[in-house]
Amino acid sequence: MLLRLPTSxxxxxxxxxxGAVPVGGATLVWAQWQRDGFPEQAVSLRRLPEANAVDAQTLGAAVLLHQVDERVPEVLRRAAASIGTGAVRRTATVGGNIVGSTLRCLLPPALVLDARATVMDGDGPYEAELAEVVAKRPLMLDIRWRSPLVSGYYKAPGEAGGPPPLVVATAVHAEEDGGRRLLTAVRDGGEVLSGSVPATADAGRVLGALEGTxxxxxxxxxxxxxxxxxxDVLGRADA
Structure with a gap:
């Protein structure tokens, strides 16, 4: 197998x-390739500057999970820190988790940040909704989002090899009209559900509105x- 490492x-x-196949951190595809056969060519983005960005509104697809730090919102940082073991986080990439993984622990955080992805095909890069990324699995360069006022992340305890643990991601965003909006995403089993409602001062009303999503x-x-x-996230938004 020829591994190609583009720099532009x-x-x-x-x-x-x-025809090169995206490889990510190879934590997911290596065992599959050993079983089913290796492709003639694979492509890794680890030397591509656009895929290694980390800042307050961007996270590159080639960034290793252990490199996701305080530069990004809390919900993304905590999600990345909860994935696998330390050894896995030093190898697995952001793009591999969102595009290649069936668990997609970073997908709920990306949804509540109202993120969009920059992806690439043979014609070049373009912006895509996360739903398209999950469905079509293109080569992802990065995700970009709106900075939230506050965010939060919860992942239930789980057993290795067991069912996917419950994940709840939340974020409160400022809106252009001066209001606020709550975005919530949940991974329950293998399904990811989300809801968006106005984040008023009345927590009971907000929770009631979520019931309608x-x-x-x-x-x-x-x-x-x-x-x-x-x-919790509404209380911190009001603090």
């Missing part, structure tokens, strides 16, 4: 045009966790 967008585009169909235990996490 034009070179990365040529790799895709030549897709989150209203969650089982009781998950809804209890959502209520707790939403109350």
């Amino acid at each position: 967008l034009s070179e990365a585009r040529r790799c895709l045009a030549d 897709a989150l209203g169909g969650l089982p009781g235990e998950a809804r209890d966790v959502v209520r707790r996490e939403v109350a």
Whole structure:
């Protein structure tokens, strides 16, 4: 297998045009390739500057999970720190978790940040909704988001090899009209659900509004966790 390491967008585009398969951190695909056979070519973005950015509104797809630090919102930082073991976090990438993983621990945080992805095909880079990224699995360069006022993340304890643990991500954003909006995303089993409602001063009203979104169909235990996490993030937004 030839591993290609582009250093520019034009070179990365040529790799895709030549049929190179995205490899990410190889934590997910290596075992599959050992079982099913290796591709002729793979492409890694670890030397591409655009895929290694980390700042208050951008996270590159080639960034290793252990490199996700205080430069990004709390919800993303805590999510990255909860994934796998230290050894996994020193190898796995942001793009591999969102695009290649079935667990996608970073997807709920990205949703509550109202993030969009920059992806690339043979014609070059373009912006895409996260739903498209999950469905089509393109080569992802980065995610970009609106900076929230506050955010929070909860991941239930889980066992290795067991079912995906419950994940609840929350964020409160300022709106252009002076109001605020609460975004909440939940991974329950293999499904990710989200809801967006006005973040008024009345926490009970906010929680009632969330019941009218897709989150209203969650089982009781998950809804209890959502209520707790939403109350916490609203309280910190008002502090």
